[in-house]
Every structure is written in structure tokens, then in C-alpha cells.
Amino acid sequence: MTEPTHEKSHGGALGTRLNWLRAAVLGANDGIVSTAGLVVGVAGATDSRSTLLTAGLAGLLAGAMSMAAAQYVSVSTQRDSERAALALERRELRERPEAELRELTGMLQQRGLSRAVAEEAAKQLTARDALRAHAHMELGIDPYELTDPWHAAWASFLSFTAGALLPLLAIVLPPAGWRLGVTVLSVLAALALTGWSSARLGAARPGRAVVRNVCGGALAMAVTHAAGTLLGEVGV
Numbered sequence: 001m002t003e004p005t006h007e008k009s010h011g012g013a014l015g016t017r018l019n020w021l022r023a024a025v026l027g028a029n030d031g032i033v034s035t036a037g038l039v040v041g042v043a044g045a046t047d048s049r050s051t052l053l054t055a056g057l058a059g060l061l062a063g064a065m066s067m068a069a070a071q072y073v074s075v076s077t078q079r080d081s082e083r084a085a086l087a088l089e090r091r092e093l094r095e096r097p098e099a100e101l102r103e104l105t106g107m108l109q110q111r112g113l114s115r116a117v118a119e120e121a122a123k124q125l126t127a128r129d130a131l132r133a134h135a136h137m138e139l140g141i142d143p144y145e146l147t148d149p150w151h152a153a154w155a156s157f158l159s160f161t162a163g164a165l166l167p168l169l170a171i172v173l174p175p176a177g178w179r180l181g182v183t184v185l186s187v188l189a190a191l192a193l194t195g196w197s198s199a200r201l202g203a204a205r206p207g208r209a210v211v212r213n214v215c216g217g218a219l220a221m222a223v224t225h226a227a228g229t230l231l232g233e234v235g236v
């Protein structure tokens with residue numbers, strides 16, 4: 001997926017919000033695919049609604065918690081390294097302010113400012129908030145708004161759960177004869193939507209993303225359903 005660089009260099013609230021939104025869409029997508037694979041597989045082996053509900057709910061909870069834990073760990077690690085980089089930047093600003101001013105001037109020139117303008121801009125940015133200017137230009141982060149690992153974990157948990165509820169309800173609510181059809185169709189439609197949204201949010205063209213996403217989900221359901229049916233017939 002292509003990271004739109006203009007978002008990063010603007011570094012503003014819009015870029016952050018788009019990243020969160022895209023993470024939410026991807027979390028929902030995971031919830032849909034893994035839970036759909038699970039319940040469609042179990043439906044190959046049994047008609048029991050309570051078994052389907054139990055398996056689906058267990059899959060939902062396990063998946064949501066594993067996503068949340070992974071997100072917590074990854075964002076914590078990222079925040080640790082951002083904090084370390086900020087501490088280094090702070091020390092450099094304290095110990096060799098002239099070199100840091102030259103560095104900032106150089107970065108502004110690289111972005112297209114003339115030498116004179118870059119020098120003046122670097123002076124003003126340094127006077128206002130040197131750390132913020134350096135963090136922004138060198139690290140691409142806002143030193144006062146580092147991502148909270150708990151927020152990230154909750155966001156993953158909720159988005160995975162939202163996605164997982166669709167196949168869970170689709171397999172449990174309809175009468176036995178309709179179950180599979182309703183689940184497969186609603187899952188493929190939902191995957192078309194999440195594929196399209198994540199491509200749009202990532203500024204990529206949606207056509208291929210939709211096809212890939214729908215095919216991936218269809219494959220997952222086909223494989224688990226075949227496995228479930230086989231196990232059901234063998235009578236394990």
C-alpha cells in the first residue's frame with residue numbers, strides 16, 4: 001500500500017485521522033475474513049446453531065484480543081523509539097544549538113526555500129519551539145501527540161469486533177438452508193466495501209484492491225468450508 005507522502009509532511013490532524021480510519025477499516029476487514037472462514041468452516045461440519053454461535057463468538061473474542069495485544073505491543077515499541085529519538089534531539093539542541101540551526105536551515109532548503117528565507121524560517125521556528133520543529137522535520141512526528149498504545153489497542157479491538165459481527169450474525173440468524181448463502185454473499189459484499197475504502201483512504205486505485213480483497217475472502221471461506229465438510233463426513 002502506498003503511503004501518501006504529502007500527508008506525512010503536512011503531519012497534521014488530517015493525516016493522523018486518515019491513518020486511524022484506514023487502520024479501523026483494515027481491522028474490520030480482518031474480523032470479517034477470519035470469522036467468516038471460521039463459521040463457514042464449522043457450518044461444513046454441523047447444522048447446530050449453538051455450535052456455530054459458540055465457535056463464532058470464541059473466534060471473535062480471540063481475534064479481537066489478539067489484534068489488540070499486537071497493536072498494543074507495536075505502538076508501545078514505536079512510542080519508545082519516538083521518545084528515545086526526541087530525547088536525543090533535545091540533547092542535541094541543548095549541546096550544539098548552532099549545528100542544529102544549520103541542520104534545520106538545510107532541511108528547509110531541501111524543501112525548496114532559498115538560503116536566505118530558509119535561514120530566517122529556521123531562526124523563527126527555533127525561537128518558537130525548536131524541539132517541535134526538529135521533531136516535525138526530522139522524525140515526522142508531533143512531540144506532544146504521540147500515539148497512546150491503549151487507544152490503539154481499543155481501536156483494534158472494536159474494529160475487529162465490528163467486522164466479525166457480520167459473518168457471525170449472518171450464519172446464526174437465518175434458517176439452516178439459507179445460512180451459507182446469506183453469509184457468503186454478505187461477506188463478499190462487505191469485503192468489496194472494505195477493499196474499496198482502504199484503497200481510497202490510502203490514495204490507491206480501488207479496482208484491484210476490491211478484486212484482491214473479495215478473492216482472498218472467497219478463498220478463505222472455500223478452504224475452511226472444504227475442510228469442515230471433510231471433517232464432518234469423516235465424523236471426527
Ligand SMILES: [Zn+2]
Pocket residue numbers: 089092100103134138
Ligand atoms: Zn535536529
